[in-house]
Amino acid sequence: MPPLPSPVPPPAGRRFDLITRNLQEFLGADKIREVLAQRDLRVYWGTATTGKPHIGYFVPMTKIADFLKAGCEVTILFADLHAYLDNQKAPWELLKLRTQYYEAIIKAMLRSIGVPLEKLKFVVGSSYQLSKEYSLDVYRLLSMTTEHAAKKAGAEVVKQVESPLLSGLVYPLLQALDEEYLGVDAQFGGVDQRKIFVYAEKYLPQLGYAKRAHLMNVMVGGLSGSKMSSSDPDSKVDLLDSSESVAAKLKKAFCEEGNVDDNPILSFIKVVVFPVNSLTNSNYEFVVERPEKFGGNASFGDYQSLEDAFRSKALHPGDLKSAAAKAINALLEPIRAEFRSKPELAELTAAAYPQPKPKIKDEISRLDIRVGKVIEVAAHPERENLYVEKIDLGEPSGPRTIVSGLAKFITKEDFTGRLVLVVANLKAAKFAGVLSEGMVLAASNSDKSQVELLEPAEDSKIGEQVVFDGFLSEPDATLNPKHKVFEKCAADFITSDDCVALYKSVPFRTSQGDVTVRSLKQATIS
Known part of the structure; x- marks a missing residue:
């Protein structure tokens, strides 16, 4: 798609309409109008550089096109420090590479829909977030923010657990400060960030900084009907997915006949396909190809007519999925072509998102170690x-x-109510007349004078299996005592100097992180 022409900014009233159209919500209308009466609005949109961007990113890109058309000065923030704080989703050693990947693919996205890059400013978060001034402001915010306020602010963005990491509590504070340090009048993001925006409006003025406006776009549902997520490959279409993969994913997507209220495919067509194509073609039509016996091809010049046809069941889910796959592939092909034509981008992708090493089958693969809760x-x-x-x-x-x-x-x-680790596939055995259906794992020092339970994170799920990175998990239904599988594994169990439970130097791990003990170091586990 050719770049959009650089427009002469329309009058302030029209610019306000462009800035706010198709948003789910916006806060600070008076602030926006006040600025537009004097100069161009300064807006920023940020993204944490974690999992690969997906087709849902077209939603903010279409609004960035609107902002530019309205004459706004737009900054795109690649929030590498936020990515690390978000439960360490991106290891430090990969942050630089992933930030480079995000910049390359988002620029490719913008070019694919005709957005002129020369009107945009791109900033990496750590370029200013590690400064003395920024750090001091973080401490100032910490001194006035309660744990409750921080948790509430990040409720829709940061993973909520009973015992949160401090990194997750600090995340919303940094996002609020970014508004000041990027020198903007408004922050743009998904409606899931509303509580962070409200936090910023309350606390920035307490630091002596201006209260900003906030613009919120709609969220595109995942293909399974839940939130589209970079960390869930089944919920999203990656920007570099092949055309065959796109068609296969959409074929499996949730799309109930006649259901227009909970339909991720219709939502995506509404908030991306029509707006993106309308940027350069005011006469765009969404075309559904189908055999004559099923009514022949159908064209829809606006979203509402498409929705009406689907609601009345004049349009079958299978036909909608096929048409949506074609429309999505048309959006993605320029991005795929750019990455195919530049070998350095393929190398960057592989380095930023390395393929996991093949898992090893080992004696530990046969153990079924689960999280349990002591009831009595x-x-x-x-x-x-x-x-x-x-x-x-x-x-x-x-x-x-x-x-x-x-x-x-x-x-x-002290034992009752605790989360513990249980070896669940040992053969049941009697101990002094009482049948035992498993073993609770504990660590002990060399002379067995001290014993401590292995402790999964407080928010680990009851019944979930403990995993060991790099090892397959294929537990036996019941271990044969004659084969001494548990005993062989236990010979390589130990606690680290950080009190983490290890097997051959690999941590015991649940979905919520490493398993630990309270104080015993270099202790045996049985």
């Missing part, structure tokens, strides 16, 4: 050093009975 603890009827626990592993059959030799090391009160 009782003294063993015959052995004073043993406990009999009821532990919930999330199984339909209910809690398991497990016998553990922990009575000398942990009180019933």
Whole structure:
């Protein structure tokens, strides 16, 4: 698509309409009008450089085209520091490469829809976020922000857990400060960032900085009906997906016949396909190709007529999916072509998002170690050093009975209610007459005088399996005691100097992070 001509900015009223059209919500209308009466509006849009950008990124790109048409000065922020703070999704060593990838592919996106890059300013977050002045402002914000306010601000953006990392609490504060340090009048983002915007409006003035306006675009649902996510490949179409992959993903997408309220394909056509194509073709029509026996080809000059046809079931989901796949591939082909024509971009993609190494099958692959919650603890009827626990592993059959030799090391009160790790596929065995259906894992020092439970993160899910990076997980239904599989694995169990539980130097890990003990270092685990 050729670049859009550099327009003469329209009158202030028309510019306001361009800036705010097709948004789900905006805050600070008076602020925007006040600025437009004097000069061009300065706007920024930021993105954390984590997973690969997907087709949902076309939503903000179409609005950036509107901002430029309205004469706005637009800054695009590649938020590398935010990417790290967001639960360390992007390791430091990959941040620079991923930031370069984001810049390359977003520029390719903008070129593909005719947006002139010379009117844009591109900024990397760490270029100013590590400065003395910025850091001091972060501390000033920390001194006036409660934990509740920080959690509330990031509720829709930062993963919410019972015991959040401080990095996630700081994330919204930095995003608010970016408005001041980028020198803008307004911040643009998804409606999921509304609480961060409200936080910025409240707290920036307390630092002596101006209150900014906030512009919020609609969110495009994932193909499965949930939020489109860079970290969930099944929910999104990647900007470099092949045409065959696009067609296959859309074929599996949620698209219930007649349903126009919860339909990610219709939503994408509404907020991207029509607006993008209308940038250079005011007579654009969305074309659905189908055999004559099913009504023949149909053309729709506006979204509403398409929605009406689908609602009345005059348009079948299969035909809509096929047409949407063609429209999406038409948007993506210029981006794919640019990356095909430049070998350095292919190299950058591979370096920024390296393929995981093949997993190894090992004895640890055969163990079924799960997160359990201790429901009840009782003294063993015959052995004073043993406990009999009821532990919930999330199984339909209910809690398991497990016998553990922990009575000398942990009180019933401290044990009850804890999340623990359980080896769940050991053959059930009796201990002094009580059948035990698993083993609770604990670490101990060399003379066995100290014992501590292995502790998954507080927000780990009951019943989830512990994994070991680089190793396959193919647990036996029940381990044969004669093969000594657990004993062989336990010989390589140890805690690190950071109190992390390891197998052959690889951490025990749940979906919420590494498994630890409270204080024992270089301790054995059994």
